[in-house]
Amino acid sequence: MFSILLLSVLTGVFHTAASAQVKPNVIIIYADDLGYGDLSCYGATKIKTPHLDKLAGQGIRFTNGHSVASVCTPSRYALMTGQYPWRVPGTGILPGDAALIIPQDKLTLPKVFRQAGYETGIVGKWHLGLGNAVAKDWNGTIQPGPNETGFDYSFIFPATADRVPTVFVENHHMVALDPADPVAVSYEKKIGDEPTGKEHPELLKMKAAPDHGHDNTIVNGIGRIGYMSGGKLARWTDEEMPLTFLLKAKQFINDHDQSPFFLYYALTEPHVPRMPSTVFKGKSGLGLRGDVILQMDWSVGEIMKEVERLGIADNTIIIFSSDNGPVLNDGYEDEAVTKLNGHTPNGPLRGGKYSSLEAGTRVPFIISWPGTVKPGVSDALICQIDFIASFSALLNQSVPAANARDSENILKALLGQAATGRSVLVKQGVIPYIIKDNWKYIPPNAGPGRTPADKTNIETGNLLQPQLYNLAEDLGEGNNLAAKHPAKVKELADLLENIKHKN
Ligand code: NG6
Ligand code: CA
Numbered sequence: 257m258f259s260i261l262l263l264s265v266l267t268g269v270f271h272t273a274a275s276a277q278v279k280p281n282v283i284i285i286y287a288d289d290l291g292y293g294d295l296s297c298y299g300a301t302k303i304k305t306p307h308l309d310k311l312a313g314q315g316i317r318f319t320n321g322h323s324v325a326s327v328c329t330p331s332r333y334a335l336m337t338g339q340y341p342w343r344v345p346g347t348g349i350l351p352g353d354a355a356l357i358i359p360q361d362k363l364t365l366p367k368v369f370r371q372a373g374y375e376t377g378i379v380g381k382w383h384l385g386l387g388n389a390v391a392k393d394w395n396g397t398i399q400p401g402p403n404e405t406g407f408d409y410s411f412i413f414p415a416t417a418d419r420v421p422t423v424f425v426e427n428h429h430m431v432a433l434d435p436a437d438p439v440a441v442s443y444e445k446k447i448g449d450e451p452t453g454k455e456h457p458e459l460l461k462m463k464a465a466p467d468h469g470h471d472n473t474i475v476n477g478i479g480r481i482g483y484m485s486g487g488k489l490a491r492w493t494d495e496e497m498p499l500t501f502l503l504k505a506k507q508f509i510n511d512h513d514q515s516p517f518f519l520y521y522a523l524t525e526p527h528v529p530r531m532p533s534t535v536f537k538g539k540s541g542l543g544l545r546g547d548v549i550l551q552m553d554w555s556v557g558e559i560m561k562e563v564e565r566l567g568i569a570d571n572t573i574i575i576f577s578s579d580n581g582p583v584l585n586d587g588y589e590d591e592a593v594t595k596l597n598g599h600t601p602n603g604p605l606r607g608g609k610y611s612s613l614e615a616g617t618r619v620p621f622i623i624s625w626p627g628t629v630k631p632g633v634s635d636a637l638i639c640q641i642d643f644i645a646s647f648s649a650l651l652n653q654s655v656p657a658a659n660a661r662d663s664e665n666i667l668k669a670l671l672g673q674a675a676t677g678r679s680v681l682v683k684q685g686v687i688p689y690i691i692k693d694n695w696k697y698i699p700p701n702a703g704p705g706r707t708p709a710d711k712t713n714i715e716t717g718n719l720l721q722p723q724l725y726n727l728a729e730d731l732g733e734g735n736n737l738a739a740k741h742p743a744k745v746k747e748l749a750d751l752l753e754n755i756k757h758k759n
Contacts, residue, residue: 279372279516279651280625281563281572283509284643285556286335286520288328288381288416288527291582292618293603294549302599303546307557311576312622316632316672321621322639323579325684326610328383328416331579331617331640332522333357336364336384336405338644338660342688342756351443352419352482353392354385358405363659365644366406369518372651377409377512378402379505380522386414386425394421394439394487397428407520411504413492417524418587420484422475422491424500432490439487446472446483453479462529463589468711470528470587478529478588494531498524498548502555506562513566521559525552528586543595545584570627577640578619583609583712606733610707612685612698612717613733629672636669636677637691646670661758682755686716690752694728697738697748722749 292298295305297312324334329350330341336358341347346357358364366376386392386401402410411426421441424431430439440447453464453471461477464470471479476493492500505521525532530544532551540546556576563569582601584592586609607613621638623629645663648655655663662682669677680692689698703718717723722745724738738745 279374280628281512281517281519281568282369282647283519283521283559283563283572283574285559285574285576286380286522287552287576287578287620288522288524289580289583289586289609290526290549290552290578290620291601291603291608292605292615292620293600294526294582295553295620297622298620299603300599302597303540303542303549305549305553307553307560308576308620308622311556311560311574311624314626314631315574315622315624315629316634318621318623318634318636318638320635320637320677321577321619322637322681322683323577323617323619324639324641326580326607326612326616328381328579329357330684332384334641334662335643336366337362338365338641338655338663340641340662340682340684340688342684343662350383350385350415352415352421353390353441353443354415355387355389356385356400356405358384360400360404363644363655364406365647366518366520368644368648368651368653369516370406370408371653373516375409375512375515375517376407377411377508377517378407378520378522379411379508380413380501380520381416381524381527382410382412382522383415394423394430394441395433395435398425398430399428401425401428403427409508411501412522413497413524416527417494417497418470418481418528420473420475420480420482421487422480422484423487424490424492430487430490433487434489437486437488439484439490441482441484443482448473448483448485450474450485452483462531465585465587465589465711468587476531478531494529495533498551498555499533502558505559509559509562509566513568523552523555525549528588528590530588530590530592541595542597542599543591545590545592546595546599573623573625573629576620576622581605581608581611581615581617581619583714585712604732606715607685607717608712608714610685610712610716611714612687612689612701613715614696614727614731616685616717617683623670623672625671632672634669634672634675636666636675637679637681638666638669638677639681642666642670642678680751680755682752686718688752688756689717690748690755691727692748692751694726695744695748696723696725696727696733697745697752698723699749699752724748
């Protein structure tokens with residue numbers, strides 16, 4: 257009896273002692289269009305997100321965490337490659353039939369883990385292109401894609417929930433494809449003989465906003481961007497699509513609970529079209545956008561429960577963040593604006609998705625590693641582009657020259673062992689702009705100061721004069737100090753140019 261007890265105590269000690277070196281599992285949960293103010297742990301009072309609050313409570317809640325860009329594709333490109341997207345043409349928001357834009361001969365985030373002996377998987381939204389060209393056979397082997405850029409396993413949808421093809425692709429193949437009903441996709445012209453949202457708005461269960469582009473092929477009563485035909489069996493229903501991702505994510509975790517794994521779990525919430533499963537409809541009181549945030553929060557809770565159930569919670573890093581900031585009206589009449597009820601998706605920030613102002617790219621950012629990372633709040637400047645260099649450092653992997661060139665090793669900040677992270681960060685809104693030690697400089701830019709009021713209705717950050725903000729004192733970017741501090745403007749403008757032209 258005594259010896260069994262001793263043995264188990266000793267094993268426990270060894271396990272703890274070893275876990276400092278044992279490779280932790282890593283799960284990145286990546287929301288789509290979630291704002292800095294959308295979670296109760298980030299100050300939201302009109303909505304409660306208990307599972308993310310719990311994750312933040314057991315980990316570090318970062319107040320100064322950033323995506324690279326204020327829209328999806330460039331943020332995800334940077335997360336995968338460690339390179340600023342504005343260096344590479346063609347990294348803007350991709351249509352659903354785009355070719356793969358991630359280089360296959362360069363280091364990527366999943367490759368770092370794979371080299372270190374991890375099993376790597378992606379479940380969820382991809383939006384980085386598939387195949388070698390726009391023209392491709394969706395019914396055959398679809399490649400290159402996630403499996404050629406570092407993932408051993410992939411279960412994705414190709415682009416966004418509002419773009420065709422509205423199907424899942426698992427390791428090169430469309431899921432539930434009926435060969436007798438092949439899928440074709442076009443972003444050029446109508447194909448097939450199905451009604452479109454434009455021709456038959458009476459068939460829609462969620463109206464497309466006027467002149468916003470979401471009125472092409474109707475799938476599951478919702479108009480999409482782009483045209484598709486065929487694949488009736490393979491098309492997802494929006495109410496169950498996030499649940500399918502959750503089940504696949506859990507399955508991946510279960511399949512690899514004995515080996516170190518890296519899971520990139522890319523959620524669709526709260527991106528449009530917002531169509532939660534029935535149990536979440538009406539639950540938030542803030543309309544469907546609030547409801548899908550509750551669904552997203554619940555999914556995070558399910559992942560946390562799963563790693564606890566498997567007994568791997570202490571050795572699993574969970575990172576939660578978002579690819580860009582919030583938007584309300586992004587193409588559908590889903591009451592996101594009318595039912596806001598005083599909720600502030602931006603929190604204290606100006607701007608939103610698409611914008612050069614802070615709400616475009618300053619996002620919720622939580623890291624939990626129970627037993628290793630001490631809970632707390634950090635103001636360190638951190639960015640998703642730094643995952644490659646930082647996890648390479650954690651896992652003793654080297655980064656070859658000319659790879660991940662904009663990624664910095666900020667591991668200490670990510671693990672709460674340092675109060676500061678980066679000193680300088682270039683982000684991308686309408687144009688690239690720079691932050692250095694809490695000073696933010698946006699170069700002069702022509703263009704409207706706001707997107708159209710009847711559409712996304714967001715402050716862009718465009719101004720013909722230079723903008724300089726002191727984010728330490730003025731997080732809401734209310735006070736343009738450019739005229740007062742011309743030397744600071746010059747310093748940051750020069751630095752931005754240097755970084756842009758760095759080889
Ligand atoms: C925009 C779409 C918007 C959304 C966005 C991509 C229009 C007018 N708007 O072009 O609805 O799909 O692209 O969002 O088409 S993202 O989060 O993937 O970047
Ligand atoms: Ca997005």
